[in-house]
Amino acid sequence: MTATDTSSLPKRLEWQFARVCDIVAETRRVKSLVLQPVHWTGHLPGQHIDIRLTAEDGYQAQRSYSIASPPEDKLLMVTVERVEDGEVSPYLLDELRVGDSLELRGPIARHFVWTNGLSGPLCLIAGGTGITPLMAMLRHRDRSSRRTPAVLIYSTRSLADIVYREKLDAMARSDGNLHVVYTLTREQPKDWTGHRGRIDRALLVANCFPPAQNPAIYVCGPTAFVEAVSGFLVELGFDPLNIKTEASDHQEDEIMANNVSDLLLGGDAATRLVQQLFVPDVTLAKVRCEACDCVSGVGALTVYAGPMGAVLNCADCDNVLMRVVDTPQGLWLEMSGTRSLRF
Numbered sequence: 001m002t003a004t005d006t007s008s009l010p011k012r013l014e015w016q017f018a019r020v021c022d023i024v025a026e027t028r029r030v031k032s033l034v035l036q037p038v039h040w041t042g043h044l045p046g047q048h049i050d051i052r053l054t055a056e057d058g059y060q061a062q063r064s065y066s067i068a069s070p071p072e073d074k075l076l077m078v079t080v081e082r083v084e085d086g087e088v089s090p091y092l093l094d095e096l097r098v099g100d101s102l103e104l105r106g107p108i109a110r111h112f113v114w115t116n117g118l119s120g121p122l123c124l125i126a127g128g129t130g131i132t133p134l135m136a137m138l139r140h141r142d143r144s145s146r147r148t149p150a151v152l153i154y155s156t157r158s159l160a161d162i163v164y165r166e167k168l169d170a171m172a173r174s175d176g177n178l179h180v181v182y183t184l185t186r187e188q189p190k191d192w193t194g195h196r197g198r199i200d201r202a203l204l205v206a207n208c209f210p211p212a213q214n215p216a217i218y219v220c221g222p223t224a225f226v227e228a229v230s231g232f233l234v235e236l237g238f239d240p241l242n243i244k245t246e247a248s249d250h251q252e253d254e255i256m257a258n259n260v261s262d263l264l265l266g267g268d269a270a271t272r273l274v275q276q277l278f279v280p281d282v283t284l285a286k287v288r289c290e291a292c293d294c295v296s297g298v299g300a301l302t303v304y305a306g307p308m309g310a311v312l313n314c315a316d317c318d319n320v321l322m323r324v325v326d327t328p329q330g331l332w333l334e335m336s337g338t339r340s341l342r343f
């Protein structure tokens with residue numbers, strides 16, 4: 001199997017144990033865990049895993065963490081930021097030791113994936129630990145002989161909060177096709193000559209590839225950050241279908257939550273979403289998956305909510321069948337993962 005060949009990925013996600021091989025301090029609030037799962041058949045840059053902790057009394061808590069390592073690495077890396085009163089992140093940062101085991105399942109979701117095979121320039125926009133899945137993409141890109149022109153625009157509170165700073169700077173120094181732009185929102189060193197404040201339209205115009213070049217754009221960070229940046233990008237004329245978003249935080253509302261099962265909206269949501277786009281009744285429509293060729297009713301698809309709409313996945317192999325992107329400029333339907341839709 002090649003690094004990005006997913007033909008042998010498991011169809012159903014099962015929990016498995018992974019050994020903690022290393023723990024790396026990245027910043028004062030962030031550590032990376034290097035893990036060796038018992039069975040790992042590969043992942044794509046941008047996917048995430050779920051980690052599940054079980055207490056002695058049987059109480060379980062599970063959270064999602066983006067994969068920071070590229071598919072080419074044998075070991076899996078996740079990068080965790082401390083949430084002070086959190087249930088899971090303080091345990092992962094303070095209690096977990098090298099040699100311990102933890103439970104995980106994955107890789108999960110294909111709606112936020114980039115591989116070297118995709119054409120066009122790459123524009124990555126991160127807020128805080130939203131850098132994690134983008135780092136997997138940059139590491140994957142770095143391993144390739146064909147380095148797509150790329151820009152990373154990365155917003156953190158202070159210089160000390162930039163995760164992977166040395167690695168990013170080293171990548172940018174050795175690669176003329178990679179441009180890294182930091183912006184510090186709260187504290188800047190006295191001699192800081194870089195950007196200050198939040199990412200805004202001007203920063204995007206000055207650093208993104210222009211819309212005419214059709215860059216593939218990936219935005220990851222807290223929900224408010226993702227919503228603001230993707231809104232600016234749409235206003236600036238970037239094709240909404242080229243903008244992929246992932247919220248890396250936990251939201252209080254009932255749709256966005258901190259584990260995949262809580263992101264599921266249910267079969268009725270799929271028919272309601274697709275109904276908006278088609279006059280014929282889609283309740284009985286059948287979708288054929290481009291990846292595994294299985295046929296399922298629209299109501300049986302797995303639906304994930306996202307900041308810009310929703311992603312409808314094959315219930316069998318988790319391939320992204322359709323993306324519904326909802327913007328002030330209109331509703332968009334992308335169906336590249338669907339072989340056919342029969343009414």
Ligand SMILES: Cc1cc2nc3c(=O)[nH]c(=O)nc-3n(C[C@H](O)[C@H](O)[C@H](O)COP(=O)(O)OP(=O)(O)OC[C@H]3O[C@@H](n4cnc5c(N)ncnc54)[C@H](O)[C@@H]3O)c2cc1C
Binds near residue numbers: 063065079089133258
């Ligand atoms: C697809 C996906 C990928 C993710 N990838 C990463 C990753 O790579 N690295 C990472 O560190 N986290 C990531 N997360 C977030 C992670 O799943 C947990 O939500 C986070 O670690 C907090 O869990 P906790 O149990 O410590 O806190 P909880 O017990 O869940 O939360 C405690 C309190 O803190 C609030 N809170 C939770 N998360 C945050 C936050 N990020 N910022 C501010 N307040 C918060 C909650 O609303 C609550 O009030 C990801 C989430 C998703 C959905």
